[in-house]
Amino acid sequence: MTTAAQRSQERPPAGPAVRQRRSVPHWTVLVVAAAAQFMVILDVSIVNVALPSVQVDLGLSTVGLQWVVNAYALTFAGLLLLGGRAGDLFGRKRVFLAGLALFSAASLVGGFAQSETWLITARAVQGVGGAVLAPSTLSLLTTTYTDPAERAKALGVWGAVGGTGGAMGGLVGGVLTETLSWRWVLFVNVPIGVLLAAVAAWALVETTPQVRRLRDLDVPGSLAVTGGxxxxxxxxxxxxxxxxxxxxxxxxxxxxxxxxxxxxxxxxRAPRPLVPLSIFRRRALVAADGVGLTVGMGMFSFWFLLSLQMQQVYGFDPLRAGLAFLPASLALVAGTAVSTRVGRRTGPRPLLVAGPLAAAGGLLWLSTSDPGGTYAAELLGPSMLAGLGIGVTMVQLASTATAGVPAEQAGLASGLLQTCRQMGGALGLAVLSTVAAAHTAAVVAGSGGGGGGGDAGVEALAAGYDRGLLVGSCVVACGALIGLLVPRQPQGDAETDEARDAARKD
Structure with missing residues (x-):
């Protein structure tokens, strides 16, 4: 009996969960996974409110300002697949702790930045740590919670906490920037990381590694996708x-x-590919990744452009801008709660259509804002609608992308989803920021070229931000169309779909 038990721990089981050597309360795994996801996603948006202060302190160019955000988002997106696969192959606890240590160390170094290059480099290394850390948070849950009802609840909490991290970044960043310094938007990760590492070292149980050789990670594939x-x-x-x-x-x-x-x-051609192409036979995963890509393009730009609009057009200081994000954050949390409850009855497809439509509507509404109006009249309602739509969408993406995925590919599936979200965010931010800047320049040129300051300059900035939000609304609306491709069955996967198709043919 003992020998059989030992053998069962030396290879991944056929079922959805990896057996562990000791019993750990499931709620502790949920706490660790949700807290890590909160920290990683928080760092995507926490710097947005601090950007004007960073620009003044370090003398950043407009392009350099974008790269403070993009350096993190790109290394995060490009290496998420490698990070997810590393957890599957080498053990999720080991990889989780390594990513957490790198993320925290890069945050400390970035907080002391004295130049544009220093800060952007630190943000890029942060992204590497986040890419190693983030996929483990989702795969830990999908392999720990094997009961569908319990898994749905756990993913609901995970999605709500992660979404709240993105939404609360503005508030936290505003408070830290106004009361301490912009540097604390990075320093704050250090004590959180130390505390989380201590809890994770106790709460997590190591999964048995499948391999132990670095070459099994498909480094060429990872370098190609990151470089691309x-x-x-x-x-x-x-x-x-x-x-x-x-x-x-x-x-x-x-x-x-x-x-x-x-x-x-x-x-x-790879003997152990980073992404076995056969995984794309799972229609639910492909559709969820498509929705994540398009919604990610709009979501990142929403936080970035709205933060700049509040401070540069409406004249908010960092603290007030952070507080102004609070209603949208609460709406996002409400969206995740509603999505978790309703999704058990309807399945994911209706919500992966309704969520992006609501978010697109919020961005479209924001694009009509009047720079001479008030926050309550121009920004409050549309930002809450956008937050609600994002919250509804995020929970269903996680459950849809991982439905029916075997334990040995759980990290890969979660890495694919988060890669698409982060890749969409980075590309969306680059495209929509460029659209906004180009439209602002066109407005200034149309006014005679002398409208760089005063009311004319503010109106030109507002027009640019509105144009960026309008294009973002169109992109997010495409996510609703992709949501129609999600299978009706919440737990459906490729094998189920293929069996159903075969039965029809017979």
Missing amino acids: LFALVYGIVSAETRSFSSPFVLGPVLLGVGLLGAFVLVER
Whole structure:
């Protein structure tokens, strides 16, 4: 009996959960996973409110300001697949703690930044740590909670906490920037990371590694996808200061497309691919990733553009701008609660259509704001509608993408979802910021070229932000169309769909 039990721990089981060597209360795993997800997602948005202060203190250019956000988002997106696969192969507790340590250390270094290059580099390393850490939070839950009802509740909490991290970033960043310094939006991760590491070391039980060799991680594939994303977004961001026909724009864009194409070829030939292409036979996962990509493009831009609009158009200080995000944060939390409860009865598809539509409606409404109006009249309602739609969507994405996925691919599935969300966010931020800046420049030129300051300059900025939000609304609305492709069954997967199709043919 003892020998059989030992053997069962030496290989992944056929069922959805990996057996553990000691009993751990499930709620402790949920607390650790949710807290880590909160910290990682918080860091995507916490710097937004602090950006004007960072720009003044370090003398950042407009493009450099975008790269403070994009450096984190891109390394995060590009390495999420590698991080998710590393947890599956080498043990999720080990990988979780390593990612947490790197994330916290990079936050400390970034807080002491004295130049644009220093800060952007630290943010990029933060993204690496987050990419190692984040997939483990979701895969820990999907392999711990095997009962569908319990898993739905756990994913609801995970989604709510992660979504709240994105929404509360503005508030937390505003409070820290106003009362202490913008540097504390990075320093704050250090004590949280130390406390979380202590709890995780006690609460998490190591899963048995499947392999122990670095080459099994498919590093060439990871380098190809990360390099492709970086080159693509760099080219798009460069379009803000150069024409689209410039070699400094077309060159990186073409290189990025080429590297992403090479990534597909590498995966088809790799003995242990980072992303086995067979996983894309799961219609639920593909549809969830598509929705995550489009909603991510609008969500990141929503927080970024609205933060700048509040401070540069409406004249809010960082604290007031952070407080102004609170209603949207509460609406997001309400959306996750409603989505969790309603989704048990309706399945994910209706909510993955309604959620993006609500978010798109909020962005469209924001794009009509009057810079001479008040916060209550112009920003409160649409920001809450956008937050509600994002909350409804996020929970269903997590449950849909991981439905029916075997335990040995849980990290991969969660990494794919979060990669699409982060990749969408980085690309969306680059595209929509460029759209906003180009429209602002066109408005200034149309006014005679002398409208760089005063009321005319504010109106030009407002027009640019409105245009960016309008395009973002269109992108997010496409997510609702992709949501129609989600299977009706909440727990459906590729094998179930194929069996159903075979039965119809017979």
